[in-house]
Amino acid sequence: MRAVPFSYIARNLLVRRVTTLLTAAGMALVVYTFATVLMMSEGIRATLVATGQADNVLVLRKGAGAEINSGIDRAQAGILESLPGIATGRSGELLVSRETVVLNSLPKRGTGKPSNVTMRGMGTAGPALRPQVKLAEGRWFRPGTAEVVVGHAVATGFEGTQVGSTLRFGGRDWLIVGSFDAARTAFDSEIWGDADLMMQSYRRGAYSTVVFRLADAGLHERTQAAIAADPRLQVDAKPEVLFYEEQSEALAKFIRILGTVLSVIFSIGAIVGAMITMFAAVAQRVGEIGTLRALGFRRSAVLLAFLSESLLLSAVGGVLGLAGASVMQAVDISTTNFQTFAELAFQFKLTPGIAAQTLVFALFMGFVGGFVPAWRAARLKIVDCLREA
Secondary structure, eight states: OOOOOHHHHHHHHHHTHHHHHHHHHHHHHHHHHHHHHHHHHHHHHHHHHTTSOTTEEEEEETTOSSGGGOOBOHHHHHHHHTOTTBOBOTTSOBOEEEEEEEEEEEEBTTTOOEEEEEEEEEOTTTGGGOTTOEEEEEOOOOTTSSEEEEEHHHHHHBTTOSTTOEEEETTEEEEEEEEEEOTTSGGGGEEEEEHHHHHHHTTOSSBSEEEEEBSSGGGHHHHHHHHHHOTTOOEEEEEHHHHHHHHHHHHHHHHHHHHHHHHHHHHHHHHHHHHHHHHHHHHHTHHHHHHHHHTTOOHHHHHHHHHHHHHHHHHHHHHHHHHHHHGGGGOEEEEEOTTTOSEEEEEOOOOHHHHHHHHHHHHHHHHHHHHHHHHHHHHOOHHHHHHHO
């Protein structure tokens, strides 16, 4: 079977520049929406997964799905600190942090609307357990004092969170003595201070979590078995990476489902637009179709030619939409984490997998929108075409 030359297919799109650009633009908008939704979901997942450390273990009350609704009393925290295999710091101190996690409402910069921010009280080993966190300005808080340090996203996104400012929460004034950069992880959206003083301020009788580092990541199963064997410890211990990965699932899944539904609805309009464009092309080129058939091109060749034209049109729209979506990687955005009900700052993230899915989605729209017109073109009779021409 002789195929219609690709140059002929491309030339037909160039001849109808205005129609081609309008149809491609409609497809590009749908593709842009589809891609940005996937990028948003991936950005949230990447932000939370990167927050955890592979050799850190995070302990929660058994059955607690998040740190804010967990509780570990002082006796349990002491037992956990005595577990074998816990790593030590440069000065020989155990790398264990008893932590209190609460929420506090702060006004957002620019709008003044209140939003929840995660307040994390921690022990002296807390910063050492997060090597990705670097002090950007000022100094770290001093244990036992009403001092706090704020993450980069908090400092840039909320009013009154600059170094030297004072925050009022838990019936106490807290002095901001520093800010830190957490390498675009979830910690960027937190405020850190002393755990015991934060417990006292919020009248908490138990810590939220205990985080410790293992001397060897391979000791996790043995440590987990020791915790499960102690009846005094009604807790769940899991690798910190796994905990944050689980935290990302609900929000990322919701965004993917919602965005996919919207993209499908919008794609119906794009498919109809492509179909109208291709029907118009068939109507305008009846004479050409008859000539092609008279020259020996079979029906299947005509069908493939018009279908290829529609796919090429959708590919142009797909590339344009993907290019527009890629610009979103430079945009910082925040949303509410369903697990903690606190603000979470993140960036859109474009991956090769997302790019491939987006282009396949664009080609699918082109195939569905172009198949019926292409089928009609292939079914036209030579005599009717030449007579109409």
